[in-house]
Amino acid sequence: MSAPPSTLVDKHAVAAGAEGFLRQQRARNGEKAVFVVLLLAALVSVATTVGIVISLFVPAFQFFDEVPITDFLFGANWSPTFANPQFGVWPLIVGTLLITVIASTVALPLGLGSAVYLSEYAKDRERRALKPALEVLAGIPTVIYGFFALTLVTPLLRWIIPGDGEVPQIYNALSAGLVMGIMIIPTIASLSEDAMSAVPSGLRQGAFALGSNRRQVSTRVVVPAALSGITAAFVLGISRAIGETMIVVMAAGLQPNTSWNPLEIHQTMTAFIAATAAGDIATGTVVYKTIFAVGALLFVMTFVMNMISIRLVRKYREVYE
Amino acid sequence: MSDPNGSPSPPATSSVFTTGTRIRVHESPAGAMTESTPDQPVSVASASAGVSDGEDADRAYESVITTRDLSVFYGSYQAVREVDMNFGKNRITAMIGPSGCGKSTVLRCFNRMNDLIAGARVEGTITYHGQDVYAPDVDTIEVRRRVGMVFQKPNPFPKSIYDNVAYGPRVNGWKVQSMDDVVEEALTRAALWDEVKDKLKESALALSGGQQQRLCIARCIAVQPDVILMDEPCASLDPIATSKIEDLMRELADDYTIIIVTHNMQQAARVSDRTAFFTADVDDDGVRHGRLVEMDWTKKIFTNPSDPRTEGYISGRFG
Numbered sequence: 001m002s003a004p005p006s007t008l009v010d011k012h013a014v015a016a017g018a019e020g021f022l023r024q025q026r027a028r029n030g031e032k033a034v035f036v037v038l039l040l041a042a043l044v045s046v047a048t049t050v051g052i053v054i055s056l057f058v059p060a061f062q063f064f065d066e067v068p069i070t071d072f073l074f075g076a077n078w079s080p081t082f083a084n085p086q087f088g089v090w091p092l093i094v095g096t097l098l099i100t101v102i103a104s105t106v107a108l109p110l111g112l113g114s115a116v117y118l119s120e121y122a123k124d125r126e127r128r129a130l131k132p133a134l135e136v137l138a139g140i141p142t143v144i145y146g147f148f149a150l151t152l153v154t155p156l157l158r159w160i161i162p163g164d165g166e167v168p169q170i171y172n173a174l175s176a177g178l179v180m181g182i183m184i185i186p187t188i189a190s191l192s193e194d195a196m197s198a199v200p201s202g203l204r205q206g207a208f209a210l211g212s213n214r215r216q217v218s219t220r221v222v223v224p225a226a227l228s229g230i231t232a233a234f235v236l237g238i239s240r241a242i243g244e245t246m247i248v249v250m251a252a253g254l255q256p257n258t259s260w261n262p263l264e265i266h267q268t269m270t271a272f273i274a275a276t277a278a279g280d281i282a283t284g285t286v287v288y289k290t291i292f293a294v295g296a297l298l299f300v301m302t303f304v305m306n307m308i309s310i311r312l313v314r315k316y317r318e319v320y321e
Numbered sequence: 322m323s324d325p326n327g328s329p330s331p332p333a334t335s336s337v338f339t340t341g342t343r344i345r346v347h348e349s350p351a352g353a354m355t356e357s358t359p360d361q362p363v364s365v366a367s368a369s370a371g372v373s374d375g376e377d378a379d380r381a382y383e384s385v386i387t388t389r390d391l392s393v394f395y396g397s398y399q400a401v402r403e404v405d406m407n408f409g410k411n412r413i414t415a416m417i418g419p420s421g422c423g424k425s426t427v428l429r430c431f432n433r434m435n436d437l438i439a440g441a442r443v444e445g446t447i448t449y450h451g452q453d454v455y456a457p458d459v460d461t462i463e464v465r466r467r468v469g470m471v472f473q474k475p476n477p478f479p480k481s482i483y484d485n486v487a488y489g490p491r492v493n494g495w496k497v498q499s500m501d502d503v504v505e506e507a508l509t510r511a512a513l514w515d516e517v518k519d520k521l522k523e524s525a526l527a528l529s530g531g532q533q534q535r536l537c538i539a540r541c542i543a544v545q546p547d548v549i550l551m552d553e554p555c556a557s558l559d560p561i562a563t564s565k566i567e568d569l570m571r572e573l574a575d576d577y578t579i580i581i582v583t584h585n586m587q588q589a590a591r592v593s594d595r596t597a598f599f600t601a602d603v604d605d606d607g608v609r610h611g612r613l614v615e616m617d618w619t620k621k622i623f624t625n626p627s628d629p630r631t632e633g634y635i636s637g638r639f640g
Contacts, residue, residue, distance in 0.1 A: 124439065202476035206537070209432060210489040210544055211466035220492065225479050 053299075060296040063289035072293060078256040078267075080290045081276075087290065089297065091256035095173065095266035096298075099248060102177025102262060103184060103241040108234060110181075111188025112223075115230075118189070119196035120218045131190065138186035146250030149179035154251065157263075167263035171253025174262040180247050184237040191236065195229020196222050228313040235309040239302050245270040269294050383410040385548055385578045386431055386468075390445035393426050393435065400426050401611040403445070406597055408548070413570060413579040415589035415619065418599030419634065423611020424582045427599075428550050430454075431580065432468040433461045449548075466493060469546035473553040475533035477525035477540070482508075482517050485525045485536055489544035503543055511539035512569050531562025538569065549573065551581040555588065567592050586635060589619065596622040598631045 064072070067087045075088020114134065118127050154175040157168045168174060199222050207217045223230065245268075253265035254275050267275075273291050281287050384407040393401040401423035408414050416424040426435070433454065435441040447454040454464055466489075477485050486504040490497055497503050504521070508514040513535040517528070525536055534554060541549060551570075555563040570579055570592050583589050589596050597616040601609045615628050626632045 200476070202472060202474055203478060205434065205437070206472060206476040206478070206540075207488070207492075208437060209434060209465055209470040209472075210492065210540065211462045212492045213462055216492045220488070221478055 056292055056296050056299060059289050059292035063286065063293040066286055066289070067293075076258055078272075080287050081279075081281075085286065089269075089294065091258045092267060092269045092272055092294065093297075094258055094260065095248075095252065095256070096242060096268040096270070098173045098260060098262055098266060099177040099180060099252060099268060100238060100241045102174060103180035104234075104238055106178055106181025107184045107188055107237055107241070111185045111233070111237065112192055112230065114185065114189040115192035115196060115233075116218050116223070118193045120214060120222060131193070134186045134189055137182075138190070140183075142183065142244060142246040143250070145179050145183050146176075146247040149175045149247055149251035153179055161263065163263060167261070169253075169263065169265050171251065171255075171265040172263050173252050173266040176248045176250075176252035176266075177262065179251065180241050180244055183244070183247065184240050187240060188233045188237040191233030192226070192230045195226035195233065198229070199225045227316060231309055231313045235306060238305065242298065242302055242305075243270060245274050249274050269298050273298075384408065385410045385450060386580070387448045388427070388430075388445065389448075391427065391430065391447060392444040393423065393430060394440075394442040394444070395438070396440040398608070399610050402602075404613045406613060406616055408578060408580055409595065410578050411574055411576070412594040413574050413581060413592055414595045414597065415593035416580065416582045416597045416599060417584075417586055417589045417634075418611075418614075419601060420584075421609060421611065422599035422601045424597075424599045425552055426611065428552055428580060428582050431548070431550055432465045432470055434465075434470065436461060466544050467546055468548045468550060469541035469544065470550040470552065471534070471537050471541055471554045473556045475530055475537055475557070477528070477533050477536050479524065479526055481522045482525050482528070482536060483521040485540050486543050489540060493544060507539040507543040508536075510542050510573070511535045512565065512572075513539055529562070531558050531565060534558060534562070534566060535569065538566075538573075542573075546577065548578045548580065551579065553582055553584060556584065563588070586623075590623050593619045595619055598622060598626070598628075598634065600630055600634070 072087050072089050074090070075086060076090045077086035077088045078091045079086045114130075118130060118134075122130065154168065154170065154172065157172070157175055161168055203221050203225060204217050207221045212220070248266075248268045248271045252268065252271065254267050254271055255265045256267045256272075257264055273294055276287065276291055386406075386408040388404055388406045391401065391404040391406075392399055404423075404427060406427075416428065418424050429435045430443055430447055431449075431454070435443065443455055449464070449468065453459070478488060480488070483504055486507050487500050490500065490503055505514060505518075508517060513532060516532060517536075520527075525533065528536060538549070538554075555566050558566065567588065570581070573579060574594075581589075581593065595616065596619040598614045599611055600614050601611050603609055614630050615622070615626065617627070622631060623635060626635065
């Protein structure tokens with residue numbers, strides 16, 4: 001080792017001798033600027049959330065001044081634009097739930113299955129190829145999925161399911177639900193895989209050392225240990241399904257329906273909002289305010305689902321470390 | 322060192338639990354596997370392995386695990402070259418040596434944990450009660466059940482204490498009359514029962530490090546292994562917890578064959594019957610390879626080792 005440069009030595013020697021040499025010598029403005037920029041960035045999202053809640057709930061409350069909330073929640077007829085308007089939101093809830101359930105039925109097992117495969121079974125090279133491919137699927141615009149549902153999946157369903165030409169209808173909940181399920185697989189798979197990969201390898205080794213096979217290691221050790229992350233992935237996937245608009249507008253149709261038959265046309269809450277907002281309605285009318293009432297209901301539903309899932313995760317998760 | 326007279330008794334598996342009727346014990350390995358040839362254990366070990374002190378010479382020496390020309394590769398890198406060892410029944414054998422000498426690598430061959438590492442490959446033979454552990458038709462799950470393992474860092478599952486112990490019998494699909502009894506017995510044998518009997522349903526992760534490690538030993542015992550491998554089991558524990566584990570090891574040696582990798586030479590001297598000293602050689606290309614220097618009775622290794630490298634390591638001159 002060569003001797004340190006003498007300039008450094010000199011500087012320290014002088015500093016150590018000077019009065020108050022520990023005092024800050026120069027302003028560090030860059031530090032403050034970074035702090036302010038980052039704070040603003042964080043505030044933008046908070047402010048946006050507050051703004052959305054206000055702009056959503058104020059017109060929604062005005063709507064409930066004119067239409068009793070019980071009529072809205074428990075009425076079975078939804079025809080706000082008709083001459084004799086009815087404001088029972090139930091048909092829209094049926095459409096939304098039906099399609100969400102179909103999508104979840106497709107996406108939860110397939111998404112979790114791919115995650116388990118990627119995390120526990122796939123070789124490194126397979127994982128490196130498959131995970132980006134999966135994430136590309138998440139980047140496809142939903143209008144493409146809608147088109148795919150309408151022009152490929154629906155004809156296929158009409159060919160497979162015999163219904164005397166009546167069902168499946170051109171617009172039906174099944175087609176939209178299936179394609180929506182495919183759409184949210186990557187979200188669920190990718191996030192679940194992240195959660196499983198984060199499980200310490202010591203747990204896997206311990207399980208293998210006790211004579212477990214790979215399936216037992218996956219299902220009895222890794223999945224339970226990653227359960228909170230997996231649940232978060234499920235919730236995010238289902239939230240996307242509830243909030244998804246384009247696929248349902250294109251493939252499920254725009255006619256409210258109280259039947260639980262997935263082969264029939266259904267309108268979801270999001271599809272109503274999109275169609276009505278794009279239509280020719282005057283601001284300030286009751287019809288205009290229904291958009292906000294339905295939007296608020298959607299918001300509350302997703303919010304409650306998030307709350308429940310957080311509870312579930314707290315109760316059942318197996319924390320490591 | 323004398324050998325058993327050609328009729329080795331069956332391994333300890335069937336007599337592990339004195340009240341063994343509770344568990345449907347797997348068939349005795351002696352029936353399922355080829356019996357070890359009596360002359361193998363002595364001849365295989367390095368030249369000095371046959372030497373013994375008088376006190377141990379009287380005890381029958383039956384080899385449970387034997388390696389011959391064992392080399393381990395990670396890809397093209399030869400981590401361990403040509404190791405010949407044998408591990409006596411109901412003995413504690415310590416494997417010591419500087420970091421990177423391949424002792425953990427060798428240990429992980431005995432229950433085929435190296436299979437989990439992509440690119441790991443074994444040459445030479447390892448026999449367990451005379452049967453080739455790496456034969457193509459061997460079921461790794463069966464190997465791992467008979468040859469249990471305790472890891473460096475306690476790795477209890479994020480489940481209750483009870484479920485941790487019950488895990489092994491459950492995944493092995495055993496029909497047990499009372500899982501409660503199995504759990505109690507395993508925890509008792511691991512000297513943990515009195516500390517946890519009132520909180521079996523609580524998370525194993527709430528236990529202290531030393532308790533967690535004893536739980537891992539209980540978990541291992543619950544599947545009734547024959548051999549217990551311990552990979553630096555006390556490396557993350559304080560001295561009190563360490564001494565408890567060491568006491569436990571001495572007790573367990575009555576029923577199990579124990580192989581322990583340790584960095585702590587005092588520990589090797591305190592607990593083990595036999596000691597294998599590994600070191601890392603640098604070859605002409607500057608690549609390090611682990612190899613066995615000598616294996617002998619612990620007393621001899623620590624008082625009168627045959628190889629000057631062993632003496633250098635033990636007296637603290639390197640490593």
